[in-house]
Amino acid sequence: AAMLLAGLAVVLALLFWAWRCRPGGAGCWGSRRRPWGLVLWHWLALRVLGRAVGWQRRHLEQASKDVRRSQERLLLRLLGGAGAAEPGTGAGRRAPAGRQGLALGEGEYSDCVYLPWLSPSRSVPTQGPVLYLDVLSRVFPEALSPQGTARFSWARGCSLPAAAWPLPTLYCTPEEAGTVPSRAAALYVQLLFALRERELRALEAGLVSELYDALGVLRAGWEGLAQDLALGRLSPRLELPEGTRRRLEQLAECARGWDGVARRLWPRLQVVVAAEPSGEQLYGEALRESECQGLPFYCPFYGTAGALLGVNLWPEQPDSRYLLCPDWAFCEFLPAGTGAEGPPGTVLLADVQAGPEYELVLTAQAGLSRCRVGEVLKVAEFHNQCPVVGLVRRLSQTLSVRGEGVPEERFYQSLRRAVAMWPGARLVDYVCAESSLLGASSGVCAPHYQVFVELRGVRDLSEVQRYKLDQCLQEDFPVYKTFRLKGSIGPVRLHLVAAGAFRELRDAAGSPGPMARVLREKRLLHFIQRRVVS
Structure with a gap:
């Protein structure tokens, strides 16, 4: 048995060496034919994961019963067994917690x-990624192809782990691409690696806003991306390789419009894997209607x-x-x-x-x-x-200047109703702030909401049009209407910001967490105020 284990270790080491020394590695823009070492390593990893899946499924079923x-x-x-009471003796019966809270004592x-994906550490179970890979392979059979997933994610000063970190051969984007200094640069580099792979099966993002911004880079600068793909590490004096020529030709799909462009760029694409918390619903809707039209969206984990x-x-x-x-x-x-x-x-x-x-x-x-x-x-x-x-x-993310409590998802619905009353307008993005965050600069008026929106299709709004949002809020929230009639809450102040302002705001926030619809930091409020155009 010992000799068998030693032999297996040698085989694994050789396979790992072959994968690390594969030709046409991550830094090369040349041929994308899969090296045999990577394919073998990927196949072996899938066999090992297949064994683990059965055990994890049985364990989950037993625990859930x-x-x-x-x-x-x-x-x-968690308590380390100190003073260990045995399971079944009430050790899990915690003391009631009031609104102010209790710790263990x-x-x-x-x-x-908030962490969209969680690192492979002692405190994070491997059961989650294994179950995710099993679900993905059952519902989307080709989604576990080697280097068939492009990943878009960034966190300041580090690289967030992938959803399927036990299977690194799944990704065409190197982990180092997520460690560049800025969010915009990271998404640009990750998009370049994705565009090299014609045979992608899945797009993965830590948050749906990251995929939204990455495809926004494609929309805004696909000609520049084509030029970067053409040059890469190749000398300008060399003739363009046929593989690179085909990848440049596929970028011509961008000139045909944006509806369904993801499937036109990557014909074998099967699924979009991304966390879509409540504050990012707007981005998911926009992607489903345009770039990712016809693709299913799947969020594998809930973590916080x-x-x-x-x-x-x-x-x-x-x-x-x-x-x-x-x-x-x-x-x-x-x-x-x-x-x-x-x-x-x-x-x-x-x-x-x-x-x-x-x-x-x-x-x-x-x-x-x-x-x-x-x-x-x-x-x-x-x-x-x-x-x-x-x-x-x-x-x-609840707006409340007088205790009225307007939650983010219901505010979003009221805002959508107001936008529908503005002819030709389409909502691109928005954030809110309570006037108290402005301090003395908010004036002597009653407390109110400051709302910043980016619109497509209109350049300005009349005061009557802007007031439509306040009317919608009054219709949707009786408590808000009562305070408005009493004059203890002032009317909403609506501001239009320049195109791209919210992408810059997410870069400035520097956090991998979901989009904040209610700003709580003066720094971010002043940032968006400087981009107001009307």
């Missing part, structure tokens, strides 16, 4: 950080506060739903929405019900901190005893 026991075991592991909830919480096993469903895996993170829930007034206690994962909305409370391994994530979930159904949830809204 006794959620309370799975959560108790997880909590004991006393204290406050910690702040949370540095923890992977759930996996989407149903890519065929139009609305993303996630199975909360009971041995990935210790979750509690505060009832939210109507009928949740007062200081409620937390509900454990095993006790949630289908239908109501809950605010998520998470216990993270680092520092054993208990964290109110600030996201509201709704339980749609159950898989065995495990809840299957959908993301409803982010509490931090």
Whole structure:
């Protein structure tokens, strides 16, 4: 047995060496024929993952049949087993948490950080990526082709891990492309690598806004991309290789218009893999209507506060739903929405019900901190005893200058109704801010909303047209209307910004998190104010 393992190790080492030394590597713009070493390494990795999938599926099924026991075991592991009570003795029964919060003993909830994909570390289960690859291969059979996925993602000073990090041969874009100093430059480089690959099967992005911006680069500067592809590392004196010529010819598809251009550039494309939280719904809609027309969108994971919480096993469903895996993170829930007034206690994962909305409370391994994530979930159904949830809204993105509470997703619907009343106008992007963020510069008027929009099809709006948004808000939110009639809330102030202003705003934010629809930083508010044109 020892000799067999040693022989297998030698074979693996040789295969890895062949892959690392493959011709036409990531830095070359020449022939894209798959080297035999990469193909063999990819095949072997798929066989190993195939073995792992069966075990992970069985483990998930077993854990989901006794959620309370799975959560108790997880909590004991987080506590390090100190004073270890055995599972089933109530170790997982947490003390009720009021709105001010409790830690494991006393204290406050910690702040949370959003991560679209999560790194392969001790605190992040490998079960998620393995299940994702299994789902992808079953629903989109060709999606696991070697170098068949182009990835678009950036984080300041580092490279965010891919959704399928256990299978690096899946990607045509090198990891280093995500470490360049600026977000715009990273997306440009990643787009160049994607355009080299005619046989792409999938487009992957940490957030749908990253794919939106990458394809925006294609829309704005495809001629420059064609020139860069032509030169690459080739001397200008050399004749253009036939493979490069074909890739330049495919860019001519851009001159034919943008509807469905992704499938025209990459005819074998099957799926778009990207996180699409509530604040990024606008970008997903725009991509589905134009560049990614006809392609299914699939968000594989639900993760927040540095923890992977759930996996989407149903890519065929139009609305993303996630199975909360009971041995990935210790979750509690505060009832939210109507009928949740007062200081409620937390509900454990095993006790949630289908239908109501809950605010998520998470216990993270680092520092054993208990964290109110600030996201509201709704339980749609159950898989065995495990809840299957959908993301409803982010509490931090609620507009409220007098306690009226206008959530981001409902504000977006009101804004869309107002835009529909402006002839020829199409909404490209928007953000809001509460007038208190302006300080003394907001004047002596009543508190109000500052709204910044980028429109296509119109250059200016009359005051009557701008007031349509305030009217829509009054019709959609009775509490807001009451405050408006009393004069304790002033009318919305609507500003038009220059084209591309929001792409620059996302670059300036420097965070890999989803688009903030309600600005909380003066720095970002002043940034967008400087781009107002009307």
